[in-house]
Amino acid sequence: MWNRPRFDLKVRLTLRVAAISAACFAAISAYFLVTADRAAHARSDSIAAIVAKSLELQQGKVQWVANPRSDFPNLDPVAAYVMTPGLCLAFRGPGGDMLQRFCSGAPAPANPPPQAFAAFYRSLFDPGREAARPVVVRGTKLGETVVSVDPAVQTAEAWHEAGRLMLALAIALPLLCVLVYAALARALRPTRMIRTGLERIAANDLTTRLPPFDLAELSAIRDVFNHLAQSLDTALAERSELTRKLIALQDEERRHLARELHDEFGQSLAAIRALASSARQTAAQECPSLLSECDGISRTATGMMETLRGALFRLRPPDVEELGLVASLEGLVAGWNGRSRGETRFSIRFDGAFETLPAAVSANLYRIVQEALTNAAKHAGATKVSLELTMRPDEIALAIDDDGRSNEPAAKSGMGLLGMRERVAALRGRLSFEAGPNGGSALRVVIPLEASDRQLLDHAA
Template sequence: MWNWSGSDLKLRLTLRVAAVSMLCFAAIAGYFLIEADRSVRARIAAVADVAARTLELQQSKIQWLNNPRSDFPDLDGVAASVMAPGLCLAFRSNSGEISQRFCGGTQTDTAAPPLAFAALYRRLFDPGREAVRPVVSRGQAIGEAVVWVDPAVLTAEAWHDAGRLMAVLMLALPLLCALVYAALSRALRPTRLIRDGLARIATGDLAARLPPFDLAELSAIGDVFNHLAERLAAALSDRNALTQKLIVVQDEERRHLARELHDEFGQSLAAIRALAASARLTAVQDCPTLLAECDGIARTATDMMETLRGALFRLRPPDVDELGLAASLEGLIAGWNGRSRGQPRFEIVILGSFERIAASTGANLYRIVQEALTNAAKHAGATRVMLRLEMRETASAGGGGEIVLAIDDDGRPGDPQGDPQVKSGMGLLGMRERVAALGGRLNFEAGQSAGSSLRVSVPVAAGREAAFVERAA
């Protein structure tokens, strides 16, 4: 069965033209059959008129000559001049007796029509009907001149005519379809440009534009497409600018919160520990029963300081600016291995020197790694995470090289990092915006059975330019 939902437009239109053409041919064939039937009716009616006039003249001649021995009826002359295959001519008396009859033979070279066509033709046209004309003598009807055509002959002739039309249809229809398909292919050729433009838009190339077309309908589509592409490019640019602004604000808020926690909360915890230690010294001399409470306060303050130290580490990476990207990432991996106690296991491989990269590049790459490790450890349930950082010298990066970051894990396939519904969340979205701000590329792939891989490539020149812009701002 034909799949109309996925069929070619040119083929669909060609098939519709073919169907309409067949209906037109069927209507033409029906028209010719009706006209042929009318022609036959008119011919046998004319023959019946001639036969009746001839018989009336014969009867008048007999009465004028007073010759009762003359042969009547005598249809030889009429039959000789009008006889055709299948045509029958007869005289029928008032009593219903046929006195004389002539019938032409049938053509032997005519193929017999199909039974279905014969039944339909006889039902529609009744080819055996007679043409009857009265024969009058002295004002009284003495009989009838009867003319008819053999139904089998008329049916065979109709089938012969319909067959010729069908032969013409079989020859003309494929040619017509080929011409229509070629014309539609030429007329719809601009739709390929529209499809290619939509494909470019789908891949993120918002600079795609359509040229003007000759057809007004396609030209209107092209104008709307170009307008939507411009609007989409502007909206995406605004969204990227807003997202990057949010990232900057978020980092600033993190730094501010880290300073506040370190300066206020950290000092308060240190003071509590000092007071607990002082209270313990006093309790040793005056009230030994309070030693346990003083030790509990000191332990609680110590635990809170450890928790605060971990929160400060996540809020602000202090080592990136001071130690550089490579050393900061090594410290980050060591911290994850220390806190997770080997489950999962984090590994890192660093190739190349990263001492001269811009500060913004290092900070953004650090945040990307931090987010990816958090997703792999806390959401994907990974048991092994591999981090690879490499500096590549490439001519395509403007001679400044390219930083390639690869993170692979063996987490479950339904993890939030690989789930399409969570894929557009703030985690991966933030990574994409950070990479876009550095002029780089990001690719994330989740395995079918397990594991996921994150690939980030950032040109070093773009990072330096971003750092210059950040300092200028």
């Protein structure tokens, strides 16, 4: 599955607001440009209408005054009132010839528009378009007035208006983004608390609860979160209690089996050894050829008794409550070193005082170490196994490292690891099993200490 890039929600929403704002500014700019173009054409049309009306009055005055001078058309009187920079007035005769034309000059703009804007504006609005009005006197069309504006002047005016909007956008948009980001950061601040709560839940801290929030949506999440945490806490407590009972029953079955083996099978082996010894004495006097068979029976019985002794030790180890956790673990490690005959070297180190550790914690830690050593020696084929047990203010940490095969399936998913997980879960602890940094496997167990346990340890210290 591909990992999609993740973006901060505040940044994403701020960028969307910025994009929408920029689109709104663009729409407003387009509206102003269209409005300005229409206003320019409306002004040209109105000027053309005024000039046409003035010329019609001139022609009517010429016809009513005696000895009229033939100075029609005369644009000078009206030009003095309507001329603006870049404006051109003209009179086109019936034949299409320009009989008179006036154009006012336009100063060079201080900030000329960019060529790209000028080309874009001219392609959309056609600046400099002529506005024409007919001059009609007594039903006869004498010509028409033509009004136009220099395209460069109109484009410069449009750029001036657009520049003002762009300046407003350049100032308002960053300010808007900052305000939106700050508002979102404040509104989404509870999400950090939700994330912290989820991380604590993932770390098995099921006592985590979220406080009330102002937003209704976050309050709904808070209610679901707290209900889920409460349900998980209750379920884990019930599971831990059931696991403790199962472990206690398992230990009781082991003790019962150990007693049965010791009382029945052990006595039978002792009897076999005694009979073999008696048979050897008889054979030495009457049938020397049976001495080797008697010695074989005695050796076999002795080997079976050694095997039985090891099985009894694993089924019912020395009482941790009487010997203490440290002495019991040291004896366990020494036993493994003796049985391995140098093939696997076991070492253990303690950091802290474990004398007053609660019996349940001590017994489970002993069983966890016992299962871990069995996995390392039998399944992973390790030649070196190191154990370290550390007492911390609020927890106990167990670290077991070996140089065996870390990808051995039995070492990761066997019954031994399952039993360790059950015991760790019963103590509300954490267990991790993974490949070591330098090869082999690394087992990490962390058992939290309850408040009463810590007080007992502090009092003993």
